[in-house]
Every structure is written in C-alpha cells, then in structure tokens.
Amino acid sequence: MQTETAHVLEVKDLAVEFHTVQGRVKAVRDVSFYLDRGETLAILGESGSGKSVSASAIMNLIDSPPGYITQGSITYRGQDLLGMTGAERRRINGCKIAMIFQDPLAHLNPVYPVGWQIAELMRAHGVEKATASARALELMERVGLPNAKARFDAYPHQFSGGQRQRLMIAMALGLEPDILIADEPTTALDVTVQAQILELLQKLQAETGMGLLLITHDLGVVADIADRVVVMNSGEIVEAGTTREVFKHPRHAYTQKLIAAAPGKGALHAVEPSQDGSAPLLEVENVVKYYGGLKALKGASFTLMPGETIAIVGESGSGKSTLARTLLRLEEPTEGRALYKGRDLFALSPKELFDMRREIQMVFQDPTQSLNPRMRVEQLISEAWAIHRDLLPRAQWSDRVAELLLQVGLLPEHAQRYPHQFSGGQRQRIAIARALAMSPELIICDEAVSALDVSIQAQVIALLDELRRTFNLSYIFIAHDLPVVRDFADRVIVMQNGEIVEMGTVEQIFNRPQQAYTRDLLAAGLEADPDIQSARRAERAAHAALSAV
Amino acid sequence: MSSFIGRRSLSSGISLIGLIVLIFFLSRLTGDPTGLYLPLDASLEARDNFRVVHGLNDPLIQQFGRYVADILQLDFGESIRKARPALEVVLEAFPWTLWLAAVTLFCVTIAAIVIGSLAAFNVGGPFDRLSGMLSLAAASAPDFWIAILGIFLFSVNLGWVPTSGTGTVWHWVLPVSVLFIRPFGLIMQVVRGSMINALSSAYVKTARAKGVKERSIIFVHALRNAMLPVVTVIGDQAAGMLNGAVVVETIFGFPGIGKLMIDSILQRDFTVVLAAIMVTALAIFLMNLLIDLLYAVLDPRIRY
Structure with missing residues (x-):
C-alpha cells in the first residue's frame, strides 16, 4: 500500500545483539515500523521489550561494544542511516531527528546553564552563537517556562521536574526536526505535570508538523496521544495498528493481557462494612512534621479499621511519604498523636517501640534497593527473627521461609538465591514475604508497585489483596497515581502540599470528588482507552476555548 | 562564602596551634644541639654560654612561653646554624x-x-x-x-x-x-x-x-x-x-x-x-x- 520511499523514517527488519559474558543476547529481532510527519507512533512495551534499544538505534546511541546492529535498515527520507559515517549521522541527530528522555535531570548536563545547553544544539549544527542564544530564549518561552529571560543562565537543578522536561523539549525543537523521539518522556513526572507535558508535545506537533515517536510502557499515554501503536515484547513486535484498533480489538495474547492488566478498570470496591463496634486499629491525630522551616506535613488525621486498606494519594511533595515514615517512627513527628490499638506510637519507649515494630511493617518502592544484594533470600526473610529472638525458634526458620515464599507465589528453592537473580516483580514479592515474616497486622506500602511493569503491578496488587483476606491485614497504601488505588483500596486520602485535601471511600473519591484538586488529579490520570482520552481531550479543549472567550 | 572562609580559617588555626605545640616539644626530645655546634674540645664554660645565649637552659615550658610570645610578634627566632632570623631562612x-x-x-x-x-x-x-x-x-x-x-x-x-x-x-x-x-x-x-x-x-x-x-x-x-x-x-x-x-x-x-x-x-x-x-x-x-x-x-x- 505504502510506497517504499514515502515515509520520513522507516525501520526495517532491525536486529540488535548485545555481546555479554553469558553470550550473545538478541535484544531486538525483526523490528519494522515507519513514521511520517504529523503523526504519532507509540512503541509500547514493558521493561526488556527492546523498545528503547530500537529508538537508540535510530539515534546511533547504542554503545558498541557491547551492542551491534546485526541486520536491517533504518532510512530517513530514503537515506540509509546505518550506512552513513559518524559525521553524517551527527548532522542528522538533533537537526532532523531529535530525542528527549525519561529523566531530564540526569539528561541535562548539571554544570552548564540551561540556555547554553539549548543553544548548543543549534551551534553544533552551524548556527552562529548570538543567533543560537536568541533562539534558545525564544524556545524557552515557547515551551512555557515562566520568566525565561531571567532563568536563561540558571542550572538544571534549579528547575522542577516538569520544567526540566520542558527544557529538554525546547532543546530538541531548536532546529525544527522532522521527527522527535520521546523515550518515556513523562514517566518520572507527576500526573498533572504529565498531562501538561503531553499537552505541550501535541501543541508543538500541531505547530511544527513533526512526527512523534513515543516510547512508553504506559497504556494511558498511548491512548491519549498516539495515532498508531506498535506493541513490543521480548525484542519482537507482537502487534501493530491504529491505537483504537489495538486497544479495542487486541489480537495478540500479549496485548490482550497487557490491556487487561491496566489498572483502574475493575468494579469499584464495595465499601466493606467497617466492623461496627470494633475499635480502630490506628487513629492518627493531627500529625505534623517540619524539617527546619519546611512544613512537610501540616497536620494529618485519619483512622484505620482492622482489615481496611487506606490509600494515600498525592503528587511529589504532598507529604504522603513523610506521613508513612513518621507513623513508623523512621522520622520523629513535630506534633500529634498516632494511637495504635489505643497506645500512642509517638510516646513509646525504645523497648516498646522495638516490640511494636513487629506489628507494623513496610514495603518500599524499589526492591532492588530495599533488599541487601549480598544476602540470600533466606537470610533476608529470617533476619527479623534473628533480631526478634522470641518470635520463632531457629530450627523452624527454613520451613517458615519456604511457607512464606509459597504464600507470595515463589518457590521454596528460591530461598538460596540472591536478589539479583530475580525479576523486579519477584523481588517485590520477596520484600512482601519479608514483611509477612513478622506476622504484622498493618503493612505500609510506600509506592510498592510504582516501579513495576503494568502486568506485574496487577499481579502484586492481587497478591496483596489475597494476603489481606487470608491474614486480615490492614494496609496503608501510598501511591502517586489514582488508577492503581481504584482497584484495591477501601478508602482514599488525597494529599497536597502536606495537607489532606479530601478523604472518602473509593466510590466517593472516584465518582463524586468534592475538591477541585481531586478532580484535577482524576482528570489528569490517563485511562487506557483512546475513546475516553479523546473525549476528555475534547472536553478540555472546549473548556479552554470557553475560558478564552 | 565569607562565613565559610571564616569557619575554615578558625578550624585550620586550631590545628596549627596543636601542630606547633606538638612539634615544639617533640623536637626538644631529640636532644641538646650544643654538642653539634661547638667543637668537641669546647670548654664547659663555652658550652654553658652557648646554652644561655640560645635560651636552652630555661625550663621547657618557659622556652615555649617565650617562643609563643615571640611568634605573636611575628618573630620566629634565630637560626642557630645560620645566625640569621629563622623566617628569613x-x-x-x-x-x-x-x-x-x-x-x-x-x-x-x-x-x-x-x-x-x-x-x-x-x-x-x-x-x-x-x-x-x-x-x-x-x-x-x-x-x-x-x-x-x-x-x-x-x-x-x-x-x-x-x-x-x-x-x-x-x-x-x-x-x-x-x-x-x-x-x-x-x-x-x-x-x-x-x-x-x-x-x-x-x-x-x-x-x-x-x-x-x-x-x-x-x-x-x-x-x-x-x-x-x-x-x-x-x-x-x-x-x-x-x-x-x-x-x-x-x-x-x-x-x-x-x-x-x-x-x-x-x-x-x-x-x-x-x-x-x-x-x-x-x-x-x-x-x-x-x-x-x-x-x-x-x-x-x-x-x-
């Protein structure tokens, strides 16, 4: 149907291999896709799917060694990129095809002013210095950075996360490229900021007519802005088509699984009758935490019933993690009380606190960091029994470890392995097993599924839910996005700037939010459904048009 | 910035004082220089005279007090070997x-x-x-x-x-x-x-x-x-x-x-x-x- 040379960018039968100690690993096989001006193609995949490697191949960013392109072609306007010299590729990079990345703080050079860095792209392609600087300033204004002129000479660390991504975008747009490759451009950002960045990308695309190649793991982002989507799994393309086609009628089993796993689609939790008459497990009263002059937590109060799951949702800086850490006494509160079974956690003596720690456990965001890499799984799980000696006689440790591993969906023989031998999802299961080792009544999960792939996320949440029913556990579940919480929590607390903005049952929060901020959060969250997203977009546009009048 | 330099100077000054005390007394432990400067057959009188001139007869603590008092006037004493101000050398x-x-x-x-x-x-x-x-x-x-x-x-x-x-x-x-x-x-x-x-x-x-x-x-x-x-x-x-x-x-x-x-x-x-x-x-x-x-x-x- 399409003629060979019609596409601006065309990748054909691409294969990339990495030479590792274990031998050759095929990171990408038989990958073909194309992109034209004005359209948005998403490459959707989970970690290890090869989506980033494919994008890096286009930009000549694969480190070689160890990576080698073993097969295929990449053409830009009919010119074969892979046959070019380094200098020729350099003339295309940044000028014709530009790229932005996931973590803008790491991807901006920390020791040079941002204006200089934006102008550098143009200087590298022969634009004269003064012109480049003037244009860099224009670009900073164009991507919506307030006070661009004054901040031209500021350094990357002096900007917020969203602003840094705007700077990256400004930099990429310097020479009006035909194609912009965006590698997980909003993954590190808060939902409301993510919505703004996606909005900006779409606006700039409409203005410049560039083609957008979006690399992402996020179904919501794809549903929101992609025209077409290519789904990758284990280095191969499993499905390709228009976004609506793929989302509504996924043909490949993997795509079906992925779309089914997207959070926020299940029936809302019916509010379980809060066992009337039973005393609350935890009563938090006006907890305040200041770090010097910084008011991280300005007074939070809520109660948690036995067997209940409360989700605390908020963007970065909302105080949600501070609240969790304070409840665990990992931070000392400035003010307030937290009654756990009637006893104030903040007034416990060191000995009492030691005993109390058994009953409240924590699961952290990144299991790679929260599990000591030099300890075997058995040691990791049984460490608590070595500290709390009366809990379990040593002879029973290995049996109990095996039992716990089975409970979290691992195998007893995994006990002798080290954390690096597991995948991210399995590691989080180990962290959960470790928390369960103390037979706690309350587990605080701090972003416990945020670092996991969507399909793994769904599995871990299902596991937590099952454990709750088995052991009558209570959870405080801290998250930055609402959809995850929707399927799992009984009640939701929305926090902003150190304060509780709104509190209610899932049903209340999702169907009848009272506060503007909650509504903003809900609106900014992306549904894995192109129809819903385009409807929302139209609504927003109408709203904007209305307020413009 | 200036407060940083101030704090830095203060802590360095304290280390310097410690160093001076340490070196002063440690160097005295190596012995009396008289024998190294006067001929082997120098008379007892000449030796005594040498010690008096260079203040080596006084108790150590007194020598130290004198040394500190001199330093405060930026006088680092005389080199015995060169018979010139030590700082100059x-x-x-x-x-x-x-x-x-x-x-x-x-x-x-x-x-x-x-x-x-x-x-x-x-x-x-x-x-x-x-x-x-x-x-x-x-x-x-x-x-x-x-x-x-x-x-x-x-x-x-x-x-x-x-x-x-x-x-x-x-x-x-x-x-x-x-x-x-x-x-x-x-x-x-x-x-x-x-x-x-x-x-x-x-x-x-x-x-x-x-x-x-x-x-x-x-x-x-x-x-x-x-x-x-x-x-x-x-x-x-x-x-x-x-x-x-x-x-x-x-x-x-x-x-x-x-x-x-x-x-x-x-x-x-x-x-x-x-x-x-x-x-x-x-x-x-x-x-x-x-x-x-x-x-x-x-x-x-x-x-x-």
Whole structure:
C-alpha cells in the first residue's frame, strides 16, 4: 500500500545483539515500523521489550561494544542511516531527528546553564552563537517556562521536574526536526505535570508538523496521544495498528493481557462494612512534621479499621511519604498523636517501640534497593527473627521461609538465591514475604508497585489483596497515581502540599470528588482507552476555548 | 562564602596551634644541639654560654612561653646554624619549592587530563592499554631510584643536563621530570576512571543525540563533570610537594624547603624547623581553600 520511499523514517527488519559474558543476547529481532510527519507512533512495551534499544538505534546511541546492529535498515527520507559515517549521522541527530528522555535531570548536563545547553544544539549544527542564544530564549518561552529571560543562565537543578522536561523539549525543537523521539518522556513526572507535558508535545506537533515517536510502557499515554501503536515484547513486535484498533480489538495474547492488566478498570470496591463496634486499629491525630522551616506535613488525621486498606494519594511533595515514615517512627513527628490499638506510637519507649515494630511493617518502592544484594533470600526473610529472638525458634526458620515464599507465589528453592537473580516483580514479592515474616497486622506500602511493569503491578496488587483476606491485614497504601488505588483500596486520602485535601471511600473519591484538586488529579490520570482520552481531550479543549472567550 | 572562609580559617588555626605545640616539644626530645655546634674540645664554660645565649637552659615550658610570645610578634627566632632570623631562612627556600611544585603540577595536570581523557574515550583500546601500563609503572616507580638513574644517564653519560644545583633552566629539567612521574601515574588513573563515568552518563547521551562533536563531548561535557575527584587528588599531591620534595631536593641539591627541613632537623635547628612548618602549613591551608573554591566554580550545585 505504502510506497517504499514515502515515509520520513522507516525501520526495517532491525536486529540488535548485545555481546555479554553469558553470550550473545538478541535484544531486538525483526523490528519494522515507519513514521511520517504529523503523526504519532507509540512503541509500547514493558521493561526488556527492546523498545528503547530500537529508538537508540535510530539515534546511533547504542554503545558498541557491547551492542551491534546485526541486520536491517533504518532510512530517513530514503537515506540509509546505518550506512552513513559518524559525521553524517551527527548532522542528522538533533537537526532532523531529535530525542528527549525519561529523566531530564540526569539528561541535562548539571554544570552548564540551561540556555547554553539549548543553544548548543543549534551551534553544533552551524548556527552562529548570538543567533543560537536568541533562539534558545525564544524556545524557552515557547515551551512555557515562566520568566525565561531571567532563568536563561540558571542550572538544571534549579528547575522542577516538569520544567526540566520542558527544557529538554525546547532543546530538541531548536532546529525544527522532522521527527522527535520521546523515550518515556513523562514517566518520572507527576500526573498533572504529565498531562501538561503531553499537552505541550501535541501543541508543538500541531505547530511544527513533526512526527512523534513515543516510547512508553504506559497504556494511558498511548491512548491519549498516539495515532498508531506498535506493541513490543521480548525484542519482537507482537502487534501493530491504529491505537483504537489495538486497544479495542487486541489480537495478540500479549496485548490482550497487557490491556487487561491496566489498572483502574475493575468494579469499584464495595465499601466493606467497617466492623461496627470494633475499635480502630490506628487513629492518627493531627500529625505534623517540619524539617527546619519546611512544613512537610501540616497536620494529618485519619483512622484505620482492622482489615481496611487506606490509600494515600498525592503528587511529589504532598507529604504522603513523610506521613508513612513518621507513623513508623523512621522520622520523629513535630506534633500529634498516632494511637495504635489505643497506645500512642509517638510516646513509646525504645523497648516498646522495638516490640511494636513487629506489628507494623513496610514495603518500599524499589526492591532492588530495599533488599541487601549480598544476602540470600533466606537470610533476608529470617533476619527479623534473628533480631526478634522470641518470635520463632531457629530450627523452624527454613520451613517458615519456604511457607512464606509459597504464600507470595515463589518457590521454596528460591530461598538460596540472591536478589539479583530475580525479576523486579519477584523481588517485590520477596520484600512482601519479608514483611509477612513478622506476622504484622498493618503493612505500609510506600509506592510498592510504582516501579513495576503494568502486568506485574496487577499481579502484586492481587497478591496483596489475597494476603489481606487470608491474614486480615490492614494496609496503608501510598501511591502517586489514582488508577492503581481504584482497584484495591477501601478508602482514599488525597494529599497536597502536606495537607489532606479530601478523604472518602473509593466510590466517593472516584465518582463524586468534592475538591477541585481531586478532580484535577482524576482528570489528569490517563485511562487506557483512546475513546475516553479523546473525549476528555475534547472536553478540555472546549473548556479552554470557553475560558478564552 | 565569607562565613565559610571564616569557619575554615578558625578550624585550620586550631590545628596549627596543636601542630606547633606538638612539634615544639617533640623536637626538644631529640636532644641538646650544643654538642653539634661547638667543637668537641669546647670548654664547659663555652658550652654553658652557648646554652644561655640560645635560651636552652630555661625550663621547657618557659622556652615555649617565650617562643609563643615571640611568634605573636611575628618573630620566629634565630637560626642557630645560620645566625640569621629563622623566617628569613625559610622564606628564602620556600619560593624554590613553590616553583618546583607549580611547574611540576602544571605539567602533570595537562598531561594527565589529556592522556586520561583519551584513554577513557576508547576503553580497552590500544591507547588505553598502553597508557594504563605506563601510568601503573609511573605510579609505582620509587623516585630516589629514578632520580639517581636520571643523573647517571642524562648527566653523567650523556651530559645533557647538570647533575645538581641551580642556576639555569637546565638545572630544573631533572628534578621536575622525576617529581612528575608518580603524580602523573596517579592522576591519570583518576582522570580515566572519572571520565569513563562521565562519558557513560545520561547527559553525554543527550549531547550525542544533539549531534555535538565527539571532541566537545569529551572536553566540554564530560571533562568538567569529571574534574571534581581529579581536583581533590591534585590538591593532595600538591600538599605533598609543598611540604618539600625531600628526596628529590636532597639528591639534586635543590635549595627548597624540603632540603632545608632535613638539614635543620639533623642540626637540631629548632627555630627553622618550626618556622618552616608554619609557612608550609599556611601554604597548604591556602591551597585547600583554593580547591574548595574551585569546586564551586566547577560545579554550580556546590555552594558554600
């Protein structure tokens, strides 16, 4: 149907291999896709799917060694990129095809002013210095950075996360490229900021007519802005088509699984009758935490019933993690009380606190960091029994470890392995097993599924839910996005700037939010459904048009 | 910034006082210098007289009190050996060491940065392996041996440069070359490691995606980020050299502060030893301050 040379960018039968100690690993096989001006193609995949490697191949960013392109072609306007010299590729990079990345703080050079860095792209392609600087300033204004002129000479660390991504975008747009490759451009950002960045990308695309190649793991982002989507799994393309086609009628089993796993689609939790008459497990009263002059937590109060799951949702800086850490006494509160079974956690003596720690456990965001890499799984799980000696006689440790591993969906023989031998999802299961080792009544999960792939996320949440029913556990579940919480929590607390903005049952929060901020959060969250997203977009546009009048 | 310098000066001042106390009493433990200065057959009277003139008969604590009182008036006492103010003797020797250190470190820094960066650019390549071997050899070479070998080869056999002393530019060649070798090996390795880190960073990837030339990726983007640990090591090496390159100065008869200190210690010329220590301590303090300020210049995230 399409003629060979019609596409601006065309990748054909691409294969990339990495030479590792274990031998050759095929990171990408038989990958073909194309992109034209004005359209948005998403490459959707989970970690290890090869989506980033494919994008890096286009930009000549694969480190070689160890990576080698073993097969295929990449053409830009009919010119074969892979046959070019380094200098020729350099003339295309940044000028014709530009790229932005996931973590803008790491991807901006920390020791040079941002204006200089934006102008550098143009200087590298022969634009004269003064012109480049003037244009860099224009670009900073164009991507919506307030006070661009004054901040031209500021350094990357002096900007917020969203602003840094705007700077990256400004930099990429310097020479009006035909194609912009965006590698997980909003993954590190808060939902409301993510919505703004996606909005900006779409606006700039409409203005410049560039083609957008979006690399992402996020179904919501794809549903929101992609025209077409290519789904990758284990280095191969499993499905390709228009976004609506793929989302509504996924043909490949993997795509079906992925779309089914997207959070926020299940029936809302019916509010379980809060066992009337039973005393609350935890009563938090006006907890305040200041770090010097910084008011991280300005007074939070809520109660948690036995067997209940409360989700605390908020963007970065909302105080949600501070609240969790304070409840665990990992931070000392400035003010307030937290009654756990009637006893104030903040007034416990060191000995009492030691005993109390058994009953409240924590699961952290990144299991790679929260599990000591030099300890075997058995040691990791049984460490608590070595500290709390009366809990379990040593002879029973290995049996109990095996039992716990089975409970979290691992195998007893995994006990002798080290954390690096597991995948991210399995590691989080180990962290959960470790928390369960103390037979706690309350587990605080701090972003416990945020670092996991969507399909793994769904599995871990299902596991937590099952454990709750088995052991009558209570959870405080801290998250930055609402959809995850929707399927799992009984009640939701929305926090902003150190304060509780709104509190209610899932049903209340999702169907009848009272506060503007909650509504903003809900609106900014992306549904894995192109129809819903385009409807929302139209609504927003109408709203904007209305307020413009 | 000024409060940082103030705090820094205060803590350095306290260390300096501790150092003076320690050195004063330790040096006295080495014994009485009288026997070293007077002829073997000097009369008891002459010996007593010598002790009185130099205040060696008073109780130690009294000698110390007098010394401190004099220092507060910037009087560091007389050199017994040279019969001149000790400070004068020290300040005569210090510039020689300062220049020797400055010239050497300048060469070391340039060479280490260029060679280390190029090695890091192609890790495992022939240049990296060759420079790695050379730098390892350099970092482990004993300087007294290199110095003597150098004199034997270039002065005695080839006659290209003088064996020792000062006077012409040629007198500097051997001492600088010998002093160069070890710090070069060390600093080159630090530059290489730090550059490998910087070149694999995300911002270098961005620069490549922007189409920036490799040369400016290495020397503009990566190098400035890689400089912090390098500056630390250079400072450390410089401190060693300011203390006097004792071995090299002695072998080449170079009239720097290292040679002066060794001579003064052997002759129990206490005033000169103490003055020399104070001058070098001050120099090292100033240099460390300079390095801290350099950090802030190199990395905008560091502010005092």
